[in-house]
Amino acid sequence: MSRFCGERQVAELLAAGEHWRDAALLGQRSLFSEGDVWNTANVEMLDAAFKQPSSETDGRFVDKLRGVLSSCPASVKMLAAEMMWLLLLCPSNVSIDRKRETIKTIWDWSESQFPEQSRWLSDTVLQGIGSGGPGFSNHRPRELAFCLAFLLAFRKLPQDERTKLLSNSWTFAEWLQQIPDAQARQFRHMLLYLLFPDDFERVFSAGDRKAIAEHFAKLSRTQTNGMAAVELDKVLRKTRDDLEQKYQTNKLDFYRAPLKELWQSDLTGLETALTADHVKKAIAEIDQEGVPKDAASSTYDLVQGDKRYPPKLVLSLAFKHAAGKELPRHDFAGGEDTWAFRVLRQLGFSIVPKKFINGLVDKFLAQANGGQDLRTSDYPKEYRGLQVKVGFGQGVFSRVPWIAFLGTGQKVSGGIYPVLLYYREARVLVLAYGVSETNTPTIEWDGLDQPRTVATYLRQEHSRDPERYGASFVDVAFEVPDGLDLDQLAIRLDRMISSYQSQLQASEVVSTAPEEIEPSIVGVDDAIKDLFVDKDRFELLLDQLRKKKNIILQGPPGVGKTFFAQRLAQVFAGGDDPTRIRVVQFHASYAYEDFVQGYRPDGKGGFERRDGIFLRACQLAKADPGQPYVLIIDEINRANLSKVFGELLMLVESDKRDKKFALELAYSTEADDRFYIPDNLHIVGLMNTADRSLALVDYALRRRFKFFDIAPGFETPEFHSYLLGRGVPEPVIVHLRVNFGQLNKAIAQDRDLGPGFLIGHSYFCDLPAEEDAEDAYNEIVEHEIIPLLKEYWYEGSQAEDWRQKLLKR
DSSP states (O other), rough: OOOTTTTTHHHHHHHHHHHHIIIIIIIISSSSSSOOOOOOHHHHHHHHHHHSSSOHHHHHHHHHHHHHHHSSSEEEEEEHHHHHHHHSSBBBSHHHHHHHHHHHHHTTTTTTTOOOOGGSSHHHHOOSBOOOOHHHHHHHHHHHHHHHHHHHHTTTTTTHHHHHHHOOHHHHHHHTTTSSGGOOOOHHHHHHHHTTTTTTTTTTOOOHHHHHHHHSSSOOOHHTTTSSSHHHHHHHHHHHHHHHHHHOOOOOOTTTTTTTHHHHHHHHHHHOOOOHHHHHHHHHHHHHHHHOGGGSSSEEEETTTTTEEHHHHHHHHHHHHHHHSSSOOGGGSSSTTTTHHHHHHHOOOEEETTTHHHHHHHHHHHHHHHHHOOOOTSSSSTTTTTEEEEEEESSSSEEEEEEEEOOTTBTBBBBBBEEEEEETTEEEEEEEEEEEEOOOOOSOOOOSSSBBBBBHHHHHHHHHOOOTTSSSSSEEEETTTTTTTHHHHHHHHHHHHHHHHHHHHHHHHHSSGGGSOSSOOOOOOOTTTTTTTOHHHHHHHHHHHHSSSEEEEEEOSSSSHHHHHHHHHHHHHHHHOOEEEEEEEETTOOHHHHHHHHEEOOSSSSSEEEEOHHHHHHHHHHHTSSEEEEEETTTTGGGHHHHHHGGGGTTTGGGGOOOOOOOOTTTTOSSSOOOOTTEEEEEEEEEESOOTSSOOOOOHHHSSSSSEEEEOTTSSHHHHHHHTTTTTOOOHHHHHHHHHHHHHHHHHHHHSSOOOOOOOGGGGTTSTTTTTTHHHHHHHHHIIIHHHHHHHSSSSSSHHHHHHHSSSO
């Protein structure tokens, strides 16, 4: 009996499924109101409006849906809302409030009264029945497209054939298999469970369905990969029959004991037990023993330093170091979106396609040699945790196109970074330790052995001066095309990236030291002088930090979030005592072991337990209960927050800051006291709202923080006065404020962007005085603002139109 789900009561949810079947699928009637909302004409109109589904995630998907439905009648918008209800009925990993909010948002487009008291919108109906996982949310447009395709195909059948299909579960499943994309869609499994809960399981993940069949039916991954979805359904049905006979009960569920522990034990246990140190031991073993012939990877590599390893072999051996036995490689799959790659990446390891750099450089050189196409939107955005930026010039094709690999806090216009520089006229491709020209970097390259600048190299080897970037340092250079060795280039680049990442991590540690906090500012009036915010707003943030204990300042790039947070912390703490104000910056590889506690090499061939910055801050705060302590977390949404905070997720709450809520840490021993977060430690997180590559903040963590927007200050009188005080000429100030005010209004009104993508004022806070101000302003616009706008509007002429408007001639 697959409708048994342990303590979860599903009768009302299944009743909702029956109501949808009878009222909407067969009767074409609305679920929530009067009228034939589910009629074929409405379904066809919705399908026509949404015939090119987007791959965007939930928020952008709803925005797109609103756009394509804008000209549709109210009944089609009501159908879209009810269809969203159907899609969200089964997933339990979407909160009840989020489901109801999404459905209501779409329904409100029809300008009809939302039926808040409907039985079918109650908590017991919307609680869900099984996790759809992130894949279901990320591919919701495709799930909707599949639902529409199913409805249209079903409606084309004669009435008696529809009734016949719904009277036999396996006949319906065989027919459903013919709908395009049925094999890949999770809604297919949800639909079958809602219609036939006695024959189909509440297992919606393709990986879980295969894992159950492989464990209980003793099938191989090759066999399950080759099965049609309906064939796998039949295997699961027979598996249930066998298990019910074995256990002499029909009250069995694959996500409850005793079955869960049987098929999930290896993989689930590994995910919780495995650490980065186990993976490093596996890599060391491969270095010593080599790669077996049958273990080589044909498509992907795990990159560590300048060496590459088969990811599945690494994970298999890491399991041996974690659990005492090797995990057979044939027991799990590799590739994008697989469990294996997800685990390795969450531990901070980079997995990349084998010929990623080769393909990137080939494409880059072909476009550079063409000398016409300036577009960069279709280049990869990330490699090994670094942001990939490509430049071919602005308006006029550059004589030195480049590819830069940027770490956190580094910019092409201000920082250090590995870079490929292509000197087109000389036909030379240089891999260089990049140094920005526009602004002096705040850090320098470490450990370069007698480095030779690009300028020196070109003069000595090619008898020419560099057009640009002469101050960067050469690692290796290739003549194009005859002397180009892409494999060697990839090895050298990987080695440079590893060194670069280590240096940036070291600089992040330095960033937590006392000298990173600006000079003491204690009073509110002094604090807000350069923040371009009114006193009431600043005092509100102080009050909320005191009450909630955890706040997040969010805003687009350039609004001065870090500067604002430091001022806020100093006023709150009553000074700049470095022991009471600490700063840490999260990044994609940041882990629990960095933030809370973990094992690290001791320099003697072994490992020792070390406390992370959060644990140390808590210890200091506990020892000084009469004083407030503040931890500033920059780029808080760059990390996997659930992984970083771990079991501390509950303790962060303001009403859980007490010994009675203390618990054991993951790496604690019997000799350790239970841990709690002291009442006098306050957290200020900083979040960039414009970076599409960043993860959404975990909802469980989101409710533990209060969020406040930090907006651009161009149009405030305080910003005007600040620039005047620096000696910036009035015409430059007026031009800047008027045009960036208009630009931000255009960005805010853009349906694909919005207020989270506005341009901040801090780009211009360091403008020089008098006659140098205009040149400095134009340089910032040309090299920092316009590249950003080209990322925003990668098609059309909008970026170039704004370039002409923003530059001061």
